[in-house]
Amino acid sequence: MKINLIYALRNIKNNPINSLITVFGLSVAIACSLIIYFYVVQEFNYDNFHKNADRIYRLNYSGRYVFGDFKDVRVEPEMADLLKKEIPQIEKSAEYRYAFENVLSYEYNFFDVQTALASEDFFDMFSFKFITGKPSKIFHNPYEAVITRELADKILAGKKNYEDLIGKGLEFPLNYTNTAFKIIGIVDNIPHNSSIEFDIVVSGKTGRNFGGCDNSFGYTSVFYQVKPNASHNDAEQNVNKFISKYYKSRIEEMQSNNQMLKTADAFVPFVLPLKDIYLAGDVNNCFQKSVDKKAL
Incomplete structure (x- = not known):
């Protein structure tokens, strides 16, 4: 040496x-x-900050149109409630999607925002930190909204009186309803390693009041959370069977119209764990950030 x-x-x-x-x-x-x-x-560490990340899954499916194969996440929004009702292993489920309406107003000031819609269980499932407001009381009523600290700071012009915004109304001037959404909660800024990003989330109960990207099977993504001591495999099998049954008549109609191939794999549902979603860039997804795992 x-x-x-x-x-x-x-x-x-x-x-x-x-x-x-x-x-x-x-x-x-x-x-x-x-x-x-x-x-x-x-x-490889996206979405690991959520407390229940290992129990949260997203619905997906692969299919075969006559013009090519595809993978997608878009389903009907009612699927969230149906899963919780029909699958015994599931304790919570929520829809989540983006809206095209990305301009909102507050007291004659306008803001460019990323708008999302979600259902009641969303903030109970995902661990976005609340500065003010209670996750368990979010979206029980339509026309409610949760905003981020960053958007709150813009609205307050740098002031930190977040409580002053609770109960105040925000409007989407490009939305034909022109209805005010009441602020009922403010969350801390979204972590950089989150595949779910937004500036404002409004109640999914407002539904079609907002435009979005849809296909033949729906226009929202759906997540579910498995009960603490339930079998994840049993939940997955039951979910896949339920989705296949739900879309059976629609698939048959599309096959009879020569839109989908008449093969056993014309429509195959599958689920992805939350921690795998960011790297599932091969799944067509309008609502969450993702990359192709093969690129790493």
């Missing part, structure tokens, strides 16, 4: 420029490796 050290020091002394280049190159290589490592670790 001592001899090797002496040799290395002598080599540096005799070839200072080459040694400097070597050390610099090695440093750059190590730095790049660390950057890549931390990036990959970050990508």
